Every structure is written in structure tokens, then in C-alpha cells.
Amino acid sequence: MAKVFIPAQMRKLCGGQDVAVLDGTTVGELIEGLGRRFPGVSALLVEAGDLRPSIAVSVDGEIATGGLLERVGPNSEVHFIPAIGGG
Amino acid sequence: MAKTRIEATINGEPVEFLCEPRQSLLEVLRDVLNLTGTKEGCLTGDCGACSVILNGRLVCSCLVLGLEVAGATVETVEGLAAGTELVPLQQAFLQQAALQCGICTPGFLVAAKALLDSNPNPSETEIRYALAGNLCRCTGYDKIVRAVMDAAALMRQGQGRASSPMQGREA
Amino acid sequence: MATVTNTSNGTYKVVGTRPLRPDGVDKVTGRAKYGADYSLPGMLHGKVLRSPHAHARIKAINVEKALKLAGVKAIVTGRDLPEGENKSVPLGEMSVNPRHLGHNILARDKVLYQGHAVAAVAAVTPYIAEQALELIEVEYEVLPPVMTVDEAMASTAPILDPELRNEELGDQPTNIAKHTQLKRGDIEAGFKSAEIVIEREFRTAMVHQGYIEPHNALATYGSDGRGTIYCSTQGPFEVRGMSAAVLGISPGSIKVVPAEIGGGFGGKTTVYLEPLALLLAMKTGRPVKMVMTRAEVLRASGPTSGSHIKVKMGCTRQGTITAAHVWLAYEAGAFPGSPVAAAAMTVLAPYAIPNVLIDAYDVLVNRPKTAAYRAPGATNAAFAAESVVDELAERCGLDPLDFRILNGSHEGTPHPAGPPYKRIGFIETCEAIKNSAHYKSPLKGANRGRGVASGFWFNAGMQSVAMVHVHADGTASVVTGSPDIGGSRASCAMIAAEVLGVDVDQVRPMVTDTDAIGHTDVTGGSRVTFATGMAVFQAAEDVVRQLKERAAKLFECKPDEVEFRAGTFAAKSNPSTSITIKDLAKRLPRTGGPVTGRAAVNARGVGPAFATACIDVEVDPETGKVEILRCTIAQDAGKAIHPSYVEGQMQGGTAQGVGWALNEEYVYDSQGRLLNSGLLDYRMPTCPDLPMMEPIIVEVPNPGHPLGVRGVGEVSIVPPPAAIANAIYRAVGIRMTELPMSPPRLLKAILARRAEDRTSPAAAARA
Numbered sequence A: 001m002a003k004v005f006i007p008a009q010m011r012k013l014c015g016g017q018d019v020a021v022l023d024g025t026t027v028g029e030l031i032e033g034l035g036r037r038f039p040g041v042s043a044l045l046v047e048a049g050d051l052r053p054s055i056a057v058s059v060d061g062e063i064a065t066g067g068l069l070e071r072v073g074p075n076s077e078v079h080f081i082p083a084i085g086g087g
Numbered sequence B: 001m002a003k004t005r006i007e008a009t010i011n012g013e014p015v016e017f018l019c020e021p022r023q024s025l026l027e028v029l030r031d032v033l034n035l036t037g038t039k040e041g042c043l044t045g046d047c048g049a050c051s052v053i054l055n056g057r058l059v060c061s062c063l064v065l066g067l068e069v070a071g072a073t074v075e076t077v078e079g080l081a082a083g084t085e086l087v088p089l090q091q092a093f094l095q096q097a098a099l100q101c102g103i104c105t106p107g108f109l110v111a112a113k114a115l116l117d118s119n120p121n122p123s124e125t126e127i128r129y130a131l132a133g134n135l136c137r138c139t140g141y142d143k144i145v146r147a148v149m150d151a152a153a154l155m156r157q158g159q160g161r162a163s164s165p166m167q168g169r170e171a
Numbered sequence C: 001m002a003t004v005t006n007t008s009n010g011t012y013k014v015v016g017t018r019p020l021r022p023d024g025v026d027k028v029t030g031r032a033k034y035g036a037d038y039s040l041p042g043m044l045h046g047k048v049l050r051s052p053h054a055h056a057r058i059k060a061i062n063v064e065k066a067l068k069l070a071g072v073k074a075i076v077t078g079r080d081l082p083e084g085e086n087k088s089v090p091l092g093e094m095s096v097n098p099r100h101l102g103h104n105i106l107a108r109d110k111v112l113y114q115g116h117a118v119a120a121v122a123a124v125t126p127y128i129a130e131q132a133l134e135l136i137e138v139e140y141e142v143l144p145p146v147m148t149v150d151e152a153m154a155s156t157a158p159i160l161d162p163e164l165r166n167e168e169l170g171d172q173p174t175n176i177a178k179h180t181q182l183k184r185g186d187i188e189a190g191f192k193s194a195e196i197v198i199e200r201e202f203r204t205a206m207v208h209q210g211y212i213e214p215h216n217a218l219a220t221y222g223s224d225g226r227g228t229i230y231c232s233t234q235g236p237f238e239v240r241g242m243s244a245a246v247l248g249i250s251p252g253s254i255k256v257v258p259a260e261i262g263g264g265f266g267g268k269t270t271v272y273l274e275p276l277a278l279l280l281a282m283k284t285g286r287p288v289k290m291v292m293t294r295a296e297v298l299r300a301s302g303p304t305s306g307s308h309i310k311v312k313m314g315c316t317r318q319g320t321i322t323a324a325h326v327w328l329a330y331e332a333g334a335f336p337g338s339p340v341a342a343a344a345m346t347v348l349a350p351y352a353i354p355n356v357l358i359d360a361y362d363v364l365v366n367r368p369k370t371a372a373y374r375a376p377g378a379t380n381a382a383f384a385a386e387s388v389v390d391e392l393a394e395r396c397g398l399d400p401l402d403f404r405i406l407n408g409s410h411e412g413t414p415h416p417a418g419p420p421y422k423r424i425g426f427i428e429t430c431e432a433i434k435n436s437a438h439y440k441s442p443l444k445g446a447n448r449g450r451g452v453a454s455g456f457w458f459n460a461g462m463q464s465v466a467m468v469h470v471h472a473d474g475t476a477s478v479v480t481g482s483p484d485i486g487g488s489r490a491s492c493a494m495i496a497a498e499v500l501g502v503d504v505d506q507v508r509p510m511v512t513d514t515d516a517i518g519h520t521d522v523t524g525g526s527r528v529t530f531a532t533g534m535a536v537f538q539a540a541e542d543v544v545r546q547l548k549e550r551a552a553k554l555f556e557c558k559p560d561e562v563e564f565r566a567g568t569f570a571a572k573s574n575p576s577t578s579i580t581i582k583d584l585a586k587r588l589p590r591t592g593g594p595v596t597g598r599a600a601v602n603a604r605g606v607g608p609a610f611a612t613a614c615i616d617v618e619v620d621p622e623t624g625k626v627e628i629l630r631c632t633i634a635q636d637a638g639k640a641i642h643p644s645y646v647e648g649q650m651q652g653g654t655a656q657g658v659g660w661a662l663n664e665e666y667v668y669d670s671q672g673r674l675l676n677s678g679l680l681d682y683r684m685p686t687c688p689d690l691p692m693m694e695p696i697i698v699e700v701p702n703p704g705h706p707l708g709v710r711g712v713g714e715v716s717i718v719p720p721p722a723a724i725a726n727a728i729y730r731a732v733g734i735r736m737t738e739l740p741m742s743p744p745r746l747l748k749a750i751l752a753r754r755a756e757d758r759t760s761p762a763a764a765a766r767a
């Protein structure tokens, strides 16, 4: 089961919870699971079949490049963080 | 607008060109003579990217009118090297990694040449003040100052030419 | 040369050495061609009409008279651009809103800052184009300008974009484009367990990247429906994508040819002139060249945000930070997109703090749309946080570096945004400063002080493509799509040479256009030596793999029986049969033809960068002028491929940080008109303003990169403003909370302190 850390501004949709433990083999599956448990959350993360452009996902401490298709392991830790640009 | 025919010596070569009264020397060099090594950064005399040596004096070519160079000698970055051989200043800039983007480099080379022509052994402070009219946003100046010190030392040791082979220069 | 580094090139032959850069000769002889150096036959010149008002409705634009001027070939206004979609789409380094981008290129219904483009003219000479601008009649309805985040966030503020909504306010018009919040632990409990709590408020001015080369573009458009743009940009593929989005044409119909670029620092990751030049070329069928003046650069190209920041931080008496609350409001400029989210993610990144609350607001104001600037968002935020950290350290009686080391993030520490760090080198940068000759030296004299501060930047991965071609003489060329601003061709050539086991002068690097290479993201985010370098590394390995196959044919063995070492191939079974790359290159035609290595990456394994600066200042108490006496900066490069250019990045970033700290600022009048749109009044550091800058390259290899590279372009700009503020405090006892700490501002603080000392005996005793 992967550990999904819920961003501060989505916690009110998740009963104040900041972590959810979910089944899934990809980031997309985890988000679906999160959305089933907490309606409305997945729409904040996903748009038109992809991660929202303003959001980046970190799997096990590394920014993932695979978006919703990124593989996650059974003990993975997943964070959603603001996407940012450099100079 | 009526153009005037101007004769001048640029990088040791006699040059003739037609110039509008409003055209700056920088525009003449870049747009009329295709000497694009001299750069434009501000057009107000504040960045030094357009530095050239006019009758032996360092000037911002954006502040000089094309008409003013009638009969004058002008030295630009293109005239520094003798054929394929780099002068010590150019060598030192490369060796010290004194350029990053390189847009300021022609201006710095020309300004540094003007300094070393008159003062072959400048102190760090003298170098910094002599280059005060040239802005570099990439390097923080450290490696530029070191390059000028190195070039001065090289030239004092007589390695390489003391100056570029410009002709007809007035003091 | 007294440059201090502790780089070692260990087992490497090329990496870690300091060869001359491959593009150097062109740049010291004036031969290198920058964007403005290109011309084409039949070329027209384009100029832009810009708004004199900071905020106004455009009621009518009449171009009739201007069009009649002899030599004018075309005029375009906002109505000539298709209305883009009002939503974020992934494009470029960050997402882009096509409507906002288009409206910034040419205003449509409203102008939102002084200098906002309203119309563009193409004419046979630049002078005629300028004259035509004066003949264009624009009728404005002037609106009150909103110049600061405080004004803009007030409930009574005039609204810049009536369509703008944010998720929290529902259907209420607002100037707040976005609120980002990061939260960990229990902030109240954290402050309860603190024994020392400091709360301070800071303001920083809008500043410009200040590249010496103004924006430029030269575009052609053919009857085959294909356009070409020559320009100086950090991101040719972004120019292509953004220009296509603004013009409503397909990106594939545009080729972007990156010229040499005269500095960018983030400011050349977007478009201004490029779509206009192309649009005018489409209208006229002739090449159109456009170059900004310096005033246009300052008025209308991306500066970075001014900001209002509040920091509250608490620690135990022993110095352990227990809680931090940070509130940040950043000027986005005329359209959403300040780097405030990055500020939120960087502001506390150097420290392991269990209880954190960060609120960040992206706020529209009637100023130019901000663009990225070197570690975007981080410098303002670090000025605030690192000033408070300094104060906490002082209150605990701890050396400021020891305080940082005590609280410093390390491998496993969760970043404030959540994920734990991999191997990082923050503490190592503090230790490098602590052990430096500079920090160990005494600083004597009146009005002198020494300050330290640290900074964090993420660095970036993203997409890069590289090709390595082997030539018949055994030399190789390395082709990438990453414009080289500060020596990345050198590092790419060195990486290829290292893998191929040849001398670096046997490798020629080049940057090519968008038709000739696969998608490559911007030169930005400190990513080129990391990500493009990774692609080059892999492409060179691909060459080695193919050459092994060729050698196997000659040795009559299997490819995996061929060994490759130091540029020479040998059969394992028979080491006497060996062949160098140079000789093997001659045999390529008869062993299968040319060899080209390729690699395309969406790079993972980004390693963040930290830097710590130590700066000595002397304050002139009569004028408020601050002189930088000595400056040392330690930065974790992971691995320095070419140490001279790593040092260059560190020194250059530090110099920009010094300018930000002491002089640079956008000064507006009450009508929102910029008062200092030239380089005389927008005061960047000059050569006599700075001392030599001592770089200490720290190398904590990034486990995510084959050579340990992290990326070095950005983080050095982050610490200086706070380090200088902390030094000023030690020099004259005043904590400055506003940037820039310019002479008038500091003098005012000094005089206020004197007046206070005269009237208050307690203060006098303290002094």
C-alpha cells in the first residue's frame, strides 16, 4: 500500500487527513483511489487525463516525470507539490 | 534624409561610407559597415557594450555621430587580433574564463586596451575604475579584472604584441 | 590565481579540468553572432507602440494616418491576434495561459502597465517605423493603477482582470490569482514549545534580470506557410510553442534558430517580440527584424516580483527551531504567475523544522508581467527568513553558522513541501564557510560587519536531446538544443570527451535549431550541464557501444568481448589487438558506415543546490552607502565539470544578489509610470562596486547523475541580500527589513536611530 500525502489545501476535502494509504501501481491509480474515498479531490489534481500543469508529483523523494503513468511501489511515498520553474 | 559621404580609418583600413546625420557611430559600424562585433546594450552611454577607440580615446560609439568620425581613426574589437593571432588581452580573457555570455566582451576588451595603452602596469583599483563604464551582468567582474592583470603582465614580459597593429593613431 | 576550490578530478581525465571554451575565440574577436547581429536582404524593421498609462481601457485605435506614411508596410494590434484559451496549458518550463500570453504580446481591451504593447509597425527603416508609431491614435480611458501587493489585496482595490477568479474566493473578482499553502506539523504547539520567538516583516522591490543584450527577433515567412525566427533565447522550443500559441498556428510550421545569447537569467524563457516579428513577416511577406531599446527592456520585459513577506520563527534557548510561519505576497505583474510558489518551497528549505505553515499569494499589479529570474522567488524569501535566522542565532548566543548547522537539512530531512531529501550538501556549505580563511580572519574597524546567509534552489531536470557524430578523422561533434549562455558547450564537450576517452579539443559542440534536434527544454533551472549533460553522456556511451561492434568486426570477436579504455578498443582475449578511436574512425565506411550516438532524456535524479555566503561590509554612516569589503561564497555543485565556469556562475549570481541588496529597484510615480527606465538610474553593480569574489566549490555528488552533477546556475544569487543585511546589522546595529538597502534608505534608518538615541536614555545606554 502506497502512502499518499495530501496537500494542505485539499485536506478539507479529506476530513482533515494529511495522509491516505492506498492501493495502486501508478500515480493515476492512487489518485483514482483517493477520489473514490474523498469525492472532489481528483478533480483538483487531474485535468483532461493528465496531472494539472500547476502540480508536480514526487515519488519516493524524486520528482516523477511520468505523470499519472508513473509507477509506484507497494511502499512508495507520494507527494503532490506545486510545479515551479527555474531561471 | 540626405546622406553624407564620410572617409575614416577603421581598424587600420581606409573606409568610405554614406551616413545620415542622425546615425550614431554604433549604427554605422553595425548596420552600414557590418562590423557587428561592437554591441548595443543601452544607447545612452551607460553600458559600454559599444566601446570603441576613437582617435586614441575610449568612447561609447552610441554617443558619437557617424558624421563626427570624418577623417578619424576608429578601433573596434574586430581590429584587436593580428590576423589569426590573438593579442594578450584576448588570450587572457579566454584563459581566465572572463566571459560567460560574451555580449559585454568586445566592450571590455576595447576598454581594457585603452587602459593598457596608457598604463601598462595598472593596479586592481585602477583596472576597476577604468572599466567602470562597462557593465557585465554575468561574471561579477572578478575574472575580467584578473584577465586584464594577466594581459598586462604578459605584455610587460613582451610576450605577444604590446598593442594591436592599428595604424594612424593619434594620441 | 587565488581562486579557492576543493574540486578534485579524481578518476576523471577531462572532467574537473579547465580547458579553453570552444566558442571562446569567436567571442573575443567579435565574430560571434547574437540575435541583433543577423540581417536579411529586403528586411523590414519593426517597432512597438507602448502604453503611456499603467492601467487604462483601450477605447479605440486608429492606424489610418500611420499606414499612409511612405515606407510603412504593416501595422498590427491586439485584434490581429486570435483570442487564446483562458486556461493553463503545459508549455515551456511552466504552464502558460495562452490568453494572458497573447494579451501581454499585444494588449486587447486593456493596458495593464506602462509600456504594455498596443500596436506594432513594420517599415522599411527603423526611423520610419518610429515615426509611424507617433501617428497611431489610441483613445484610452485611464483607470486608477494598483501598484503594490498591499493595495491590490485590499477588498476595495480596482480589479485588473474582471475574469480572474481564485479557487478560494469563488465567484468574487479579485487580484489574487492564487493562494498556495504548505503545512506540516502543529504550528501552534511548535510556537508553544519555543522559548525565543521572532516575528518580522519585510519588503523587497521589483528588480530586473539586467542582461546586457536587449530582446531581439528576426522572422521570415514563406509562401510555403513556414516561418523562421532567429532570436536570442534561453528556450528555442518555448519560442516555437509560445509563438504558435499566440498566433494560432501550428508549432511545426515555425523553425526557431537560436542565436548567441547575451544573458538571460530567466528573462529570456518567454516571448515578447518573436510572435510580433513573425506576424509582421506573415503580413508583409518580408523578413522583419525587431530589437528592444533598453527602456523597453526595463518597462516591458519580465522583471521579478517585488514582495511583502512576514516571517515568524521560534526556537529553544539551545537553538533548535521548533516552528516557522511565513506569509508571502509577490507581485505577479499584469498577469498571474509570480514565482511565489517557488518562494514558499524554498524559504525554509535549508532547515529541518517540524512545524511549518507557509501561505503564499500571487497578486496582480499594474507592473510588467514578471518572468523567471535566477532561482525565481527564492532570493526575496531568503532575505526575510535568513535575517530572522540570524536574529535567532544571536538571541541564542550561537555563531550563525553553528545555528544553521544545528538546524540544517540533510539526507532524509523532509523538505517543507513534503518529500524527504536525498543526499544534499547544505551543511557542507556552512562548514566550508566556517573553515574558510575569510571567516577565520578578524574584521576590524568602525562601521564594519560580517554577515552570513544561506540559500536553496531545486535545480531542474526536464527534457533534452543530444547527438554525437563521429567523423572520419576521429573527432566528434556534439549537437544539442540547449542555448549556451555561460559555458555549457564547454561542459557538454568535456562530458563527451570524458566518455570517449579523447582530448576535449577533439570534440566540437554546437547548439542547433528546432528542426534539427528533438525537443529540448529551456536553458534554465540550472539544468543544462545536468540534463543535457546527461543526454550527452548517454549519447557518447551509445557511440562507444556502436564502436565496440565495429571493433569486434575488425578483431573478429563478439562486441561484448571488446574492452574500451582511455580511447582505445581491445579484444579481451587478445589485448595486443587494439585500436584507437582515431584509427577506428577511418575504418567506419567498411564496417557499416557512419556512427552517430543519440540520447533523449526526461531527466530524473535532480539534485538540489545549496549555497552559503559570507560578506564583509563597511557602512558610511554619513551617506548610508555600503561598501562590500570581502565576499566568499560556498556552493554545492555536486560535481564541477569545468570549475572556472562553475566559479563564474557563483560569482555572477553573487554580484546580482549584491545589486538586488544594495541598489536595484523599480521606482514608480503615483500614476504607475516607471521613473528609472535606463541603466544610469536602474543601478546595477559596476566593476569598482565589487571586490574579488572568492568561490568555494563544494562537491557532494548527486547520486542521480552519472558524473554527480547538480547544476550551478542559480542558487548563488539567493544568500547575498540576507548576508549583507546581517553584515549591516553587525556594522551599525540596524536590522534592515527592506530591499534595496540603498544609501537613502539606510541613511534614514541611521538618522532615525540617532534621533531615538538622543531622546531615549535607555537606547543611548544600549548604544
Ligand code: FES
Binding pocket: B039, B040, B041, B042, B043, B044, B045, B046, B047, B048, B049, B050, B051, B060, B061, B062, B063
Ligand atoms: S550601447 Fe553605448 S553605452 Fe550602452
Ligand code: FES
Binding pocket: B098, B099, B100, B101, B102, B103, B104, B105, B135, B136, B137, B138, B139, C212, C262, C263
Ligand atoms: S559575460 Fe555576459 S554580460 Fe558579461
